[in-house]
Amino acid sequence: MSIYIVTHKKYNFPGMKNYIPIQVGAAYHEDLGFCKDSEGDNISLKNPHYCELTALYFMWKNTNDNIIGLTHYRRYFCNKKTLTPLKHILSYDDAANILKKYDIIVPYKMHRQGKTIRQDYEINHNIRDYDECEKIIIKYFPKYKESFDRVSDSKDLYQYNMFITKRAVFDSYCSWLFKILFELEKRIDISNYDKYNSRVYGFLSERLFNVWLDYNKQLKVKKFEVYNIEENKFSLLKANIKNIIKPIIGMER
Known part of the structure; x- marks a missing residue:
């Protein structure tokens, strides 16, 4: 089992069993001394547009772990909300035990107040890509x-x-996702996009992950809080105060 921590810079990673930092965009950046998304069968050069998906592709094509996961250098699954969240990052042993009963561990859903997922994408990105x-x-x-x-x-x-x-779940998802994204590359022109919106495949993949999970309802899903160690807060607290109550009440536990 390996849980990869996506990063593009040196960082004080939690020294936890089977957590592996992986450098993304390594094909054109200074070697940080970590596992790199530019090794083996890779799409490292696509990182400005694919974001953490270049790590995902590396994991898919170059590893054979029975259990595999992806987190970020600043975001981790946590067992509970606490004043000492770094002590409660989901461990290798806990994840392995959970996956004896469940098929996949994911974050709790975030709520888009007043907007559908499609409307939100149209406001912030190019809806033609969607x-x-x-x-x-x-x-x-x-x-x-x-x-x-x-x-x-x-x-x-x-x-x-x-x-x-x-x-098996990981391989199924990746083969589905990258089939869609590689086909999309042939159909859209992002040459005039700014740096933010050029991350189009990363943005769309978040929506596609939800589509894939919605279709594969047979999967047993376990949800966890996500803690951002740079912002010192849990993901649910990203909503402003007036919008906190409704998401929490509506959250599926």
Whole structure:
């Protein structure tokens, strides 16, 4: 079992069993001395557009762990809300035990107050990319269309592209996801996008992860809080005060 910590810089990582820092965009950045997304079969050069997905692709193509996970250098799954969250980062042993009963570990959903997932994407990004993604799903994975629509019309989203899961589940998801994203690359032009919106494949993958989970309802899902060690707060607290109550009440536990 390996839980990879996506990073692009030196950091004070938690020294925990089977947590492995992986440097993304390593193909064109200084070697930080970690596992690199540029080794083996890789898409490291796509990092400005694929974000943490270059690590995900490396994990898919170059590892054989029975249990595999992805977190970020500043975001980790935590067992509980506490004043000392770093002492409660989900451990290797805890994750392994949880996955004896469940198929995948994910963050709690975040709530988009007043906006659907599609509306939120249209406000913040290029909606034509979202629509093109839908066309690809209709062509290659038509059975997922209903899930795509359901996620698009919802106001809750699993974020961060973070999870820990079993190998068979991981392989199934990656083969589905990268089929869609590589096809999307052929269809859209992002040459005039600013630096933020050029991360289009990373943004869309967060939505697609929700579509995949919605369709694969047979999977037993376990949710955990995500703690941001740089901001010193849990993900649910990103909402402003007036919006906190409704997301928490509506959250599936």
